Amino acid sequence: MIDSSALVEGVLLGASLFASVGPKDTFVVKISIPSAYPLLIACVCAGSDALLIAAGSRGLAAAVSRSPSLLSVALLGGIVYLACNGLIALRSAIRRKNVDDIEAAVGQPLLQTLLATAAVSLLNPYAWIDTVLVFGSIIANRPADSRLSLAVGAVLASLTWFLLLTYGTRSCRSLFARAIAWRMLDAFAAAMMLTLAIHLAISGP
Numbered sequence: 537m538i539d540s541s542a543l544v545e546g547v548l549l550g551a552s553l554f555a556s557v558g559p560k561d562t563f564v565v566k567i568s569i570p571s572a573y574p575l576l577i578a579c580v581c582a583g584s585d586a587l588l589i590a591a592g593s594r595g596l597a598a599a600v601s602r603s604p605s606l607l608s609v610a611l612l613g614g615i616v617y618l619a620c621n622g623l624i625a626l627r628s629a630i631r632r633k634n635v636d637d638i639e640a641a642v643g644q645p646l647l648q649t650l651l652a653t654a655a656v657s658l659l660n661p662y663a664w665i666d667t668v669l670v671f672g673s674i675i676a677n678r679p680a681d682s683r684l685s686l687a688v689g690a691v692l693a694s695l696t697w698f699l700l701l702t703y704g705t706r707s708c709r710s711l712f713a714r715a716i717a718w719r720m721l722d723a724f725a726a727a728m729m730l731t732l733a734i735h736l737a738i739s740g741p
Contacts, residue, residue: 546690548693550690550693564705565701566721567653569709574706584663585690589690589691593671593687615736615737617660618660618730626723628726629726
C-alpha cells in the first residue's frame with residue numbers, strides 16, 4: 537500500500553536530486569530537439585533512475601560504501617566517461633556544420649536513441665551518486681512499509697522532470713534554427729562534462 541506522506545517526501549527529494557542541469561540533462565536536450573520520440577526518451581531516463589534507486593535501496597549503496605576499491609573503479613570509469621564525452625562535445629562545438637547536418641547526426645533511429653539515452657543515464661557517475669548512494673541509502677534506512685512509496689515518489693519526480701525537459705526543448709526548436717545555437721549547446725556540454733571530470737579526479741572518492 538502506498539503511504540501518501542512518504543510518496544510526497546519521495547517526490548520532493550527526487551525533485552531536489554533530478555531537477556538540475558547535468559550531463560544527462562544536456563544530452564536529453566540535444567537529442568530531444570530533432571527526435572520524434574520525446575515520451576520514450578523521458579521514460580528511459582525515469583526508468584534508468586528507477587533501476588538505480590532500486591539497486592541502491594536493495595543494498596548496492598552499502599556494498600559500494602564498504603568497498604573502497606570498487607568505489608575507486610567506479611569513479612575512474614565515470615571520469616573517463618565524462619572526459620571522453622566532453623571532448624566529443626568540444627569537437628562538435630569547434631567544427632563548423634550547418635543545421636541540417638547537425639540534426640541529421642543527432643536525429644538517430646529509435647533503438648539507437650533509446651540505447652544512447654540508457655547509456656548516458658546509467659554510466660553517468662553523478663547519477664550513481666544521487667540515486668544509488670544518496671537516495672538508495674535514504675530508502676534503505678527508512679521503515680520497510682514506506683520504502684516503496686519513497687521510491688515511487690522519486691521516480692514520479694524524475695519522469696515529470698524529463699517530460700518537461702523533452703517537450704519543453706521541442707517547443708523551443710526555433711531557437712536552434714541556426715548552427716551557432718548548436719555550437720553553444722555543445723560548448724556548454726563540453727565545459728560541464730570536463731569540469732565535472734576534473735572535479736571528480738581532484739576530489740577523489
